[in-house]
Amino acid sequence: MKSLLLLLSLTLAFGSLRCxxxxxxxxxxxxxxxxxxxxxxxxxxxxxxxxFDAANFQTQLQQVCQGYExxxxxxxxxxxxxxxxxxxxxxxxxxxASIAILLKANQLDPDMPLVKNxxxxxxxxxxxxxxxxxxxxxAIKLEPQEPLYHYxxxxxxxxxxxxxxxxxxxxxxxxxxxxxxxxxxAAELAPDRLEFTYRYAESFYDLDTPDWDGAxxxxxxxxxxxxxxxxxxxxxxxxxxxxxxxxxxxxxxxxLDSVTEPGLQAQKQKLVADLPxxxxx
Numbered sequence: 001m002k003s004l005l006l007l008l009s010l011t012l013a014f015g016s017l018r019c020x021x022x023x024x025x026x027x028x029x030x031x032x033x034x035x036x037x038x039x040x041x042x043x044x045x046x047x048x049x050x051x052f053d054a055a056n057f058q059t060q061l062q063q064v065c066q067g068y069e070x071x072x073x074x075x076x077x078x079x080x081x082x083x084x085x086x087x088x089x090x091x092x093x094x095x096x097a098s099i100a101i102l103l104k105a106n107q108l109d110p111d112m113p114l115v116k117n118x119x120x121x122x123x124x125x126x127x128x129x130x131x132x133x134x135x136x137x138x139a140i141k142l143e144p145q146e147p148l149y150h151y152x153x154x155x156x157x158x159x160x161x162x163x164x165x166x167x168x169x170x171x172x173x174x175x176x177x178x179x180x181x182x183x184x185x186a187a188e189l190a191p192d193r194l195e196f197t198y199r200y201a202e203s204f205y206d207l208d209t210p211d212w213d214g215a216x217x218x219x220x221x222x223x224x225x226x227x228x229x230x231x232x233x234x235x236x237x238x239x240x241x242x243x244x245x246x247x248x249x250x251x252x253x254x255x256l257d258s259v260t261e262p263g264l265q266a267q268k269q270k271l272v273a274d275l276p277x278x279x280x281x
Contacts, residue, residue: 027075031084034067038088061092079109087118095122113143117152124152129160130167147189151196154182154203173208180207187218197222201238216242233261237268244274 024032041060044052068085075081082105090098099122105115120135136156139149157164157179164170180203186193187200201222204215219242223235236255243252253275259268 027071027078027081030067030071031078031081034064034071035084037064037067038084042091064088077108079105079112082108083112083115087114090118090122095125098122111142113139113146113149116142117149120152120156124156124160129156129163132156133164145189147186147193147196150182150189151186151199154179154186154199157182158203158206176206176208179203194222194225197225210245212242212246216246230261230263233259233264237264237271240271244271249275 037060041057041064045057065085065088068081068088071081072078072085082101086098086101086105088098089095089101099119102115102118102122105112106119109115116135116139120132120139123129123132123135133153133156136149136153139146140153143149157175161175164175165172180200183196183200183203186196190196197218201215201218204210204212204218216239219235219238223232223239226232226235236259240252240255240259243249243255252271256268256272256275259265
């Protein structure tokens with residue numbers, strides 16, 4: 001069962017469910033088929049192709065939901081089934097039904113990281129960040145190699161910063177450190193995910209005592225991996241900003257000359273204005 005739950009978590013979040021037929025129960029096979037169907041349907045909707053048939057999509061989606069209802073009626077203690085169904089309902093906007101089913105899944109099996117994460121998401125979106133935090137931490141504890149969970153922890157701490165500080169349980173320095181660490185974990189676990197690596201690089205700015213050498217390395221890495229000239233020069237502006245903070249004006253001036261994209265000139269001029277006030281160390 002645990003291997004099925006791991007595969008289920010991966011397919012619902014990012015990948016594809018690949019259970020072998022050998023040793024697979026009828027219940028597990030039914031769940032796998034439902035998950036495959038919902039994954040295909042959600043992917044089709046996300047593509048938004050011109051020939052997308054909304055009516056047919058709704059019909060097929062209803063059939064999948066009915067399949068889950070029947071599966072859970074026959075297997076009322078099947079935690080994996082509740083987890084998958086709750087995830088689907090959340091994706092199609094039925095948030096209250098989704099959280100009720102996810103809480104049921106969590107009650108039946110408290111060791112499913114995907115469920116913990118989804119409950120955390122719901123609480124965060126409801127403006128209850130202090131309640132969301134334990135669920136995110138539990139998801140990380142259960143599946144520490146999943147970068148999304150670290151990223152969402154960092155995002156929660158950043159977005160709800162005032163709530164955590166008002167609770168009296170966090171200091172500003174402790175909050176910033178934990179947030180930065182969460183973004184770093186996400187970036188290290190998924191170095192090819194731009195949203196994770198970019199947010200990690202940004203988080204250096206939030207530290208009370210920033211590690212500017214670390215920040216420089218992060219932004220240089222992003223620039224090297226950027227797929228377009230516009231993106232490369234965008235990352236370069238951050239490199240220049242860090243160099244100015246370090247007092248390395250001459251190096252910054254050379255790089256500023258290489259920022260030529262029209263859409264970046266306003267940001268460039270803001271950095272140019274800082275040049276006279278800096279001296280090379």
